[in-house]
Amino acid sequence: MDGISFLKEVRSINTNIPFIIFTAFGDESTVIDALNNGADFYLKKNYDILIQFFELIQIVKMLVARVHSEELLRKSEEKFRTIAECSNDWVYWINPHGSMVYISPSCERITGYNQEEFYLDPGLRDRIVFLEDITVWDTYKITCSNERIPISLDFRIIHKNGSIRWVRHTCQQVFGSNGQYVGLVANILDISSLKDIEAQVLCERNNFLEIFRASPVGLLLINKDTEITKANDAFSTMVLHEPADIIRKRAGGGLFCVHSLEDPRGCGYSSSCPACPLRNGIEAVIRDKTRIHDGIIALNLVIRGTPEQRWLKINAEPVDIEGEGYVIVAIDDITKLCQIDDALRESEERYRSLFENMLEGYVYCQMLYDTKGNPNDCICLDVNDAFGQLTGLKEVKGKLISEVVPDVMEETPELFDICNSVVVTGEPTKFEINFTPLHIWLQISVFRPKEGHFVAVFENITERKLANEALVSINHKLNLLSNIIRHDIGNELQVMLGYLEIIGYNELDPKLQEHIRRINISAQNIGQLLAFSKDYQNIGVKVPIWQDVKSAITRIVNSMGSTSIRIEIDIFGVEIYADPLVEKVYYNLIENACRHGEKISQIRFYGREDVGGYVIVCEDDGIGIPDEYKKKIFNREYFKHTGFGLNLSREILDITGITIQETGTPGTGAKFEILVPRGKYRFIGLGE
8 A cells, every 4th residue: 555545544534633745856746646635744755864853843743733723623613603502692603705604593593594594595694684774784794894893783684474673783803813814703683672672662751751741730850950951841831931941940040930928039040049949849859869749839930030929739759860860840830720719719708608698598408209209308408597587497407398397298299399390300490389387478499509409599478478469459449449430430421421412502502502512522531531541450450471463463453343454464473471451552553543544555563673672563554643743642642632542552561661662754654663672572483
């Protein structure tokens, strides 16, 4: 076996055993063949044995050192591989030629691609970079190749399943012991969860800043030096400064100052403000790590040199932000609320004074019901002094009505029905009742202050009722006397007219005939006066009622029989509140028009709503009324004997505040306008 064959055999068994080949001078082909088959060195045979051994010793030392280095490198690589393969990070090694010579198994956990896919496809590492991050990735790779220090980059990759992952890529150049560049080592960490947390923190920070900015309460962030580092719009509005002008200012000096009412003049904006309770409180929070909760104080808020009395509610809380101590201060200007509270207190005092001194009786009750839901009693929760004075009842607060007035349910059940109706519906009402258990008349107003309760305000009208009864009795007697006298005078008048008729005119002296004619006219006037007194005595006797205008006029027209004058009624769905004798008004207007209109052919009734109320118009096409008589026609004694009817009409209308006037044009017709004030007319049937 020659040396080359022996070399091949050795290398087939172990490639790491050092191999030195001896060759003769000039045998260059053998040297080349040996080196190609794995020889480490060659040594040419020399006749000087000492030189030969010296060269051999040097070669052996060199080979021993190389083998030792390779062993250390092998052990180092094994250690690196062991660490890399046990790590959750993706680790890879790129040799000086740019090829990946090692990829840790964690690449699949981070990217979804296994080691073999990266080995077989060297461009895969670049293709998984997110499109928007490719530019920074390319720049980063260039930087890594030029820098010897570790460099990191956070960017996004596309996982094999299509999801987006955030990774932190750290790259480090590696050099051998001799300073020779041996490649790049990269470590990739999945930081998606960290980025999610950062995004959440950023979102929460933005939300906090938005809440801070938009809060209606003044908010400040103050550092340990009591400097304002952040202020919201509400606070800037409170102190009349822009938020940017507030930053780095101190509460209590330079920008604004808060002083107690005991020191209204303040410190004059000195840089140090010992009189400022707000600043002193903030310093205490910083110093003692305490907190201020709902501290309400009356202060003079000094703004731009002008002290204004304010009520402030202050909360202060120590917080730690990035290792630094701060105080969040919330300042709520509750001045208006306190003013409202003071006004409410004053109102309550006025109400209590009114309650205690009012002349009307007041009782506040809770309605009680039986098992069937029917009202059967009530509790008196509160009464005023007038209650006892008007009813004679004492110590009723907290008691049942049935205890105070035992027979109330049996004698006045309608009282409970009315009060319960108010409790159920919430509709207030006013009524009069003969309260027989106490033998008094009461006028009661009832309303519901809250569910299940009612308030009754009443006055004792017993004396008024007795006076009314006496007045009714007197009126009845007067009417009876008036009827008797009028009837007797009427009878005597008819006798007198009869005798005048018997006397006649034919055979008497002309002067005597004239006297008899005048006596006859006077007698007829007396008859008209008796008729007027009969109508007038009935005015106001009956209670006013709601009456349909068109129906009332139609009844009058129908009662007058046929006539050559056309009467139109253009009023629909209107009722007025008037004395029941209002039909006589319409009758007088029609009768006067027919009698005194001369050339009249038409009478028209129509209406319109005006600023002052509703106007009923009666218009004809007769000769009209001269201007000088327009106001006098409503006098009882004036103008063609119309005064009785028009005067009576005005009195009837005046009962409910209705007025009448003549507004026609002389020569073209009379025009009477009846003005019904608001509240005394209503429209009916318009929704049908």
